[in-house]
Amino acid sequence: MGSLMTDFAISAQHLARSFGETRALVDVSLDIPAGSVCALLGRNGAGKTTTVRILTTLLDPDGGHAQVAGFDIASQADRVRERIGVTGQTATMDELLTGHENLEIIGRFSHLGAAVSGQRADELLEQFDLVDAGTMLVKKYSGGMRRRLDLAASLIANPEVLFLDEPTTGLDPVARSEMWAAIRNLVARGTTVLLTTQYLDEADQLADTIVVVDRGLVVAEGTPEQLKASIGRPSVVVTLVDADQAALEKVRAALGTDAVIRGRSVSAPAADGLETLAAVVTRLEELGVPVHEVGLEHPSLDEVFSTVTHRLGDHSPDAPAAVPA
Amino acid sequence: MSAVALPRQSSVQRGLVDAYNATRRYLIRGKRQPDIIFGSVLFPVIFVVLFGYVFGSSISVPGGNYHSYLMSGLFAQSTLFASSQVAVAVATDMNEGVIDRFKTLPIARSSILIGRSVSTIVLGLPALGVMILCALAVGWRPENGIFDAILGFLLIELFAFALSWLGILAGLIAKSSQAADVISSIPVFLLGFVSNVFVDTSKMPVWLRDFADWNPVSAVVAAGRNLFGNTIGPPPSGVWSLEHPEITTIGLALIIIVVFIPICVRRYSRTSR
Ligand SMILES: Nc1ncnc2c1ncn2[C@@H]1O[C@H](COP(=O)(O)OP(=O)(O)OP(=O)(O)O)[C@@H](O)[C@H]1O
Ligand SMILES: [Mg+2]
Numbered sequence: 001m002g003s004l005m006t007d008f009a010i011s012a013q014h015l016a017r018s019f020g021e022t023r024a025l026v027d028v029s030l031d032i033p034a035g036s037v038c039a040l041l042g043r044n045g046a047g048k049t050t051t052v053r054i055l056t057t058l059l060d061p062d063g064g065h066a067q068v069a070g071f072d073i074a075s076q077a078d079r080v081r082e083r084i085g086v087t088g089q090t091a092t093m094d095e096l097l098t099g100h101e102n103l104e105i106i107g108r109f110s111h112l113g114a115a116v117s118g119q120r121a122d123e124l125l126e127q128f129d130l131v132d133a134g135t136m137l138v139k140k141y142s143g144g145m146r147r148r149l150d151l152a153a154s155l156i157a158n159p160e161v162l163f164l165d166e167p168t169t170g171l172d173p174v175a176r177s178e179m180w181a182a183i184r185n186l187v188a189r190g191t192t193v194l195l196t197t198q199y200l201d202e203a204d205q206l207a208d209t210i211v212v213v214d215r216g217l218v219v220a221e222g223t224p225e226q227l228k229a230s231i232g233r234p235s236v237v238v239t240l241v242d243a244d245q246a247a248l249e250k251v252r253a254a255l256g257t258d259a260v261i262r263g264r265s266v267s268a269p270a271a272d273g274l275e276t277l278a279a280v281v282t283r284l285e286e287l288g289v290p291v292h293e294v295g296l297e298h299p300s301l302d303e304v305f306s307t308v309t310h311r312l313g314d315h316s317p318d319a320p321a322a323v324p325a
Numbered sequence: 326m327s328a329v330a331l332p333r334q335s336s337v338q339r340g341l342v343d344a345y346n347a348t349r350r351y352l353i354r355g356k357r358q359p360d361i362i363f364g365s366v367l368f369p370v371i372f373v374v375l376f377g378y379v380f381g382s383s384i385s386v387p388g389g390n391y392h393s394y395l396m397s398g399l400f401a402q403s404t405l406f407a408s409s410q411v412a413v414a415v416a417t418d419m420n421e422g423v424i425d426r427f428k429t430l431p432i433a434r435s436s437i438l439i440g441r442s443v444s445t446i447v448l449g450l451p452a453l454g455v456m457i458l459c460a461l462a463v464g465w466r467p468e469n470g471i472f473d474a475i476l477g478f479l480l481i482e483l484f485a486f487a488l489s490w491l492g493i494l495a496g497l498i499a500k501s502s503q504a505a506d507v508i509s510s511i512p513v514f515l516l517g518f519v520s521n522v523f524v525d526t527s528k529m530p531v532w533l534r535d536f537a538d539w540n541p542v543s544a545v546v547a548a549g550r551n552l553f554g555n556t557i558g559p560p561p562s563g564v565w566s567l568e569h570p571e572i573t574t575i576g577l578a579l580i581i582i583v584v585f586i587p588i589c590v591r592r593y594s595r596t597s598r
Contacts, residue, residue: 056429057428057429058425058428058429078431081429081430081431082431084429086426086429088422088425088426090422091422092422092423092425092426093422093423094350094354094423096353096354096357096358097350097353097354097357101353105346105349105350106426106430108342108346109343109346109427109430109431109432110430110431111339111342111431137357153426
């Protein structure tokens, strides 16, 4: 797989980039092992797209260095371009061309030659369930079809490293899980993937490592498990059949002093995860209130962020994460 | 699992292939926008009728046929309008995501722009054809024979190619397609109308006449008139560019091409940077 100088498919050191007064990236470093999936997780404006644009040679950083597929993004940009596939946050397909023509032209621009380009276009249309749409102008495509075509386009030259900027934003749940399946399929073939997302569950589903960025800084990173453990414990949520106030009070008393009532649910910290859940189920059976649902809820992305920003405000990055109220 | 499937070609070879593919893409797109082609064909017809008959009936040129005199001017002027359209098209392009994708591909940085410029010339050919037919219909004739006439059109197309790069630069600089329209329209109108396109410059006020005589568009028009055999009277004395209009046109076109292609390519590479 090429002459990688390191084991990292993507390696970035202290990337920085400003747009006028806006400091889009302050200091972002990444090391992504070949063949793994890294999710860049962050809110709107966190700097995800800026990072992707720098790593894909679309934007020059103000500071820092990066290597992709073993080549420097600044001095060996064309080498990098030969080895990456990119699906940007916004559509990049030509509305006036058909799906097939779009794929074919990108194959030609990747120097696959006319014949191979046509062949790859056929294969990819098949793979992404766009065979019938292949002869249709892209301007008639739905949002989900465009997204799939965009992903297909970034795969035409079998890239070593794939960048996906919010690949599932705007997709319906079915299309979303199809996209996940397509990404997993690629990873199984050895492609390194850097994807950005605003959804913790997406990062959780797909990524080997998660890097959380906020206001241009890496504020947390690790495997999904490490991250969740560092950010806070799950809570157990009991939802009753109806909002019977007396029953809700009974449940709250049973769940301990930290329990709170929200609508027809009661939630409490689950200090021991599944064990707490099991204990709660037993208690509920004893109480005999009509229960609709009991489950564990993991911290949401919002909680991840308030925790992480809180920690930054403390000026003591090593301090244990405060569990948000 | 390698990204590169073809045997290595030289970078020049690759650059040519990239430029060919980019041109092909713009031609396919062009075919899908028949309204634009229709407009570009209709425009010169309107001009021939408007200037040939509406204004032409009250304009006379000493010792000649005004329709014959006018046509070289309209041929040259259409290249100006085309370059303004290129500016708008490029500004529109640059605001689309597809250009970002091209920039992540290992293609020569010049190829997309070359594709734009070459396809502009090719897609302009139907309009040129219709204009020639109109010209023949109103009485214009290539008096010096077919060979000189072809030379004349080649000269005009060379100038059109050069101008398209000025249009591209305007499109790359402009922040929006509306801005590109404004930026490019001002010189187009100034150079297109303060010239010998419609009238003999000798009757203009002195300050305007100097501008019109030295206007490079006047040289292109004069070169066309010479080659089509529609020249009336000697060139104004002391105006080198009108005394040697063919050399001026070729020289100017080459200078624009040599200077502005690299400027455009550099600007394209750093747009969004
Ligand atoms: N070309 C630009 N000009 C000016 N400011 C920019 C530009 N690109 C990004 N920014 C700013 O930089 C910051 C980071 O933007 P970026 O697009 O990287 O965020 P993001 O994490 O991708 O957000 P989103 O989830 O909304 O896509 C934002 O404040 C944005 O306004
Ligand atoms: Mg973004």
